[in-house]
Amino acid sequence: MNDIHISVNYKEIILCDLIGRGSFWDVRKGILRTNGQEKEVAVKTINGYFEENVNVLRKIQKQKNIIHQNIITLYGVIQILSNICLIFEYADCGTLYNFLHHSDKDVSFNVKLNWMMQCAKGMEYLHNKNIIHRGLKTKSLLLFNEYSVLKISGLHTSTEVTTINTEIVGTLCMAPKVKTTNGDCNAKCDLYRYGIICWELMSEKKPFYELDNMHPSDIKTKIDNGRRPNINDANIHDESGCIGHIIEKCWDQVPENRPMMQEICVLLPMNPLANTNVDFKEIELGELIGHGSYGIIHKAIWKLLDAKNISVAVKIIKNRSQNSVQFEKDVYKEIQNLRKCIHRNIVTLYGASKDSSNNIYLLLEYTDCGSLYDFLHHSLKEVSFNVKLDWMLQCATGLEFLHKNNTIHRDLKTKNLLLFNEYRTLKICDFGRVKEFANYSSDLMESVCYMAPEVYVNNENGKYNKMCDIFSFGIIFWEVLSRKKPFYEFNEMQPVDIKTKIINGIRPNISDANINDGSGYIKLIIEKCWDHTSENRPTMKELNDLLPIFPLYPLDYQLVKFEELQLVDVIGQGSYGDVHKAIWKHPNTKEIFIAVKMSKVVRSLTEKIMSAKYVFREMQNLKKCIHPNIVTLHGVTKDRDNQFCLLLEYADCGTLYNFLHNSDLDFEFNRKLDWMLQCATYLHRNQIILLDLKTRNLMLFKKFRVLKICGYKIAKINSELVGTIRYTAPEIFVSTYHKWRCQ
Structure with a gap:
């Protein structure tokens, strides 16, 4: 015992009521008096002084630096006669086991989800420190602060001071094939127990309750043979099946198939930010910040269970349906689809709530940078050409993700593109079909300007597909580069007249866009996106392949006029195209021989830009490498087919x-x-x-x-x-x- 730190004087402890008991230990409520102050504590006494207890305490010494908001705090250790006592913080709300099986209290699905997230966070912390709990169960999960906080206990003594026979109830949570406390227990065994606990929490039933009349050893045999609690008993309010899937993966018979705790913290709806059902009492509406295609938008405070408040944007969909039940069902079904769209360029949908009038409240990620529309038309800030290109690339990246997940935006416009992170990050919002339930039309004029012509056919009920989003993308691209509103010259017209012009092929004036790539390729992309025939428009994948090229454009290079070149002979050929010997008749210098590296003639937009990508990458490399043994780059030009060519030093002695x-x-x-x-x-x-x-x-x-x-x-x-x-x-x-x- 000489190496065990006795950190609390037993005279400072007053033992009170017995609150728990095991085979070799009991737990009492106690009062710790230190520095003239009293604190409620839990005192766990390990009965009898023997060598195993000393080993446990030595392990505790190694774990004294375990500090986490979801791990019970160990205040210290005392010795009373031959017994060792551990002093822990006191759980004023008892164990999760008692709450589930000996309490009349009820909590929402959201609260249960929060508890499981806290448990996962605590276990992730332990596993990152290579610590296995070994005895995880609802009796070792403690509740605090009016049931809002969950903490893990039982870690410090775990199963080292018990045996399989004295803690037989615990075996029902034990992973298959782990039959002794000294068995092959690893992090995957904790995952098995976590899955059982999740089921127990969601069902509020004891694991294998239907086998109560069996001997525990027979139940253990069934577990080893693949028997699990009935997943249908778990009252899981999750149409996506995510939580049920997590439970079943955690208790998988094959340990390698079970996820890591780190994965659980990603998969499990975040704390509880991704849960659909949010208690309306948790929302404190603030100022009105706008109108959108869904309805009015408020800034709000979301009061979370862990006492942290976050700012959110709340969009209110008024219930105008005669069938309120069907209205709510339809909206929530679409919300479930939107929740799956998790991407760095898509605004996070935290969840939804409803008020007493069955109006739907959508809780969304809030930005203090506003929309792209506000930046372009109500701000004096300036950004570079490359920043604008980066915004469009981020928009294309988010849209490609949506399209891959069979989600069409349907109302893409600059008001639905939000800026974050000091205007560096762009995210898409208001996508999918939820807006159809709102019937909100105050921004009809703006939406009309972005709609593809095919949307307006067939009595304005044309089939909306991914190519319609591409049309809108082209209009937005023009708007970002021009900083003008689409069809601003027709702002006195009625929306129906704008529709007619779009159907008849009228588009914004491409000359208004300040396109300074020196190539005309961006102009070509925009015009391809808003092409009247949807089949001619590029896909989002193509746009994502093409747009990253443009930061390579030689904006700092003066384009040589192709008319100044006189091609002489073809002196080389390669997969890229031909190399010509040429005379450069520069107005301000004498004529010189140069080598002109010309790409093969291609016709499609993608091929043209990919060819340009090859030229620009080589040009960037040549610009970085100035050396007597590197061929000199004289400049760049565009040929009569609008394709880039490199002007290189001519080798008078050949290759x-x-x-x-x-x-x-x-x-x-x-x-x-x-x-x-x-x-x-x-x-x-x-x-x-x-x-x-x-x-x-x-x-x-x-x-x-x-x-x-x-x-x-x-x-x-x-x-x-x-x-x-x-x-x-x-x-x-x-x-x-x-x-x-x-x-």
């Missing part, structure tokens, strides 16, 4: 390949060594991998004395196979093969 294989010239050994030295001088020192290093990409200058490298790109580890096969290292083939097999 090393041509010298070696198509020339009668020969040089001494030292010249060849010098070429290889020049080739080796720069690239790897600057962490550049050529990927396609070959003699065709090594150029000779100045009467064959100077060698320069061209045609490279900065590679990534495990990059895709790019190089010519004859020159490619074997590990590239192996990596590519495995990557292909994985796909």
Whole structure:
């Protein structure tokens, strides 16, 4: 005992009522008097002084730094005669077991969900410290603060001071095949117990209550053979089946199939932010902050069970239906669908509530940066062209996620795009079909301007599909770049007249958009998005592939006029296209020979921009690499097919390949060594991998004395196979093969 820290004087403790008992211990309520103050505590006495108790206390010493809001606090240890006593914080609301089975109190599904989240958080903390509870059950879960806080106990003594025979009730929560307290118990065993506890909480029944007349050993045999509590007994208010799925995965017969506690904390509806049913009493409405397609919008405070308040946006859908029950059912069914849409560019739907008039209240993530509409039209702030492009990429990313999940926005506009994180993050809101239940039309004019023409056909009940969202995306793209309202020139017209113009092919004036990419490709994207024929519009996946290219655009490069170039001969060919020898007739300098690297002629929007991507990436690399042994980039131009071309230093002596294989010239050994030295001088020192290093990409200058490298790109580890096969290292083939097999 000399190494056990006795941290509390027994004279400071007054023992009171017995509140719990086990085979080798009992728990009493007590009063701890320290520094003239009294505190209610729980005193757990381990009866009898023997070596096993000392081992337990040594373990407690190692765990004295366990501090978490969902783990019971150990105040100290005392010795009374031959007994060791542990001093814990006192649970004023008792155990979860007593609440479920010996109490008339009732709590909402939301509260139960909150308890399980707190339990999962506490267990996640323990598992991260490589601590296994071993005895997790509802008797070891304590309730505090008017039943709002749950904490885990039983950790410090656990099963070390009991046996399988003295704690036979606990075996009903024990994982299959773990038959002794010294069995192969790991974190997955705690997960099994957690699943049983979840079922017990949701059903408010004791595990395997239907087998009460059986001997515990027979029940254990059934558990080992796969018997579980009836999942249908659990009163789970979750149409998605998420919680039922979590329970069944936790008690899976195969330990490897059970999730980690960290996964539970992600899967379980957050505390309780993702739960559909929110008690109306928890919502404190604040100022009116707007009107939307659902209805009016208030800023509000959501008073959570753990005494934390968060700001939310509350959208109120007035119940205008004659069938209130069906109205509520339809709305909540759609809300269940929206809850599944969890993405960094989609506004979080926390849940829903209803008032005494059955009006629906949607609780949404709140932003103090407002909507994209407000920024564009009611703000004096300025952002760069690249920030605007980044917003559109984030919008495209969120929409692609929705479309992959078979969700169509149906009312995409700048009022439904919200800005967060000091205007850096864009998130989509008001998507899906909930707005159909609101019949709110005060913003009809704005919505009309974003609607695809096919929406207005067939008596204005045309079929809405993903391509309609693409049309709206094109209008928004124009609006972001122009900072003008769509069809502003027709603001005196009625919505029905705007519809007619859209149906007849009228679109916003593309010249209003301040497109400074120097290419016209963004203009082409916008015009493709709002194409009258939906089949001609790109998909969201295509847009997500194309938009990240534009930060590469050479905005700091002066475009060379193609008319200043006189093409002479084709001097090289590759997968990208042709290389021409040309004369550059620059107005302010003498004529010089250059090499013009031209892409193959392509027609589709995607191919054009992917071709541009190749050119710009090579250009970015060349700009970073100024060296006597790197081919010089003179500039960039666009050919008559509106495709980018690189203007490169012309190699008057051709390629090393041509010298070696198509020339009668020969040089001494030292010249060849010098070429290889020049080739080796720069690239790897600057962490550049050529990927396609070959003699065709090594150029000779100045009467064959100077060698320069061209045609490279900065590679990534495990990059895709790019190089010519004859020159490619074997590990590239192996990596590519495995990557292909994985796909």
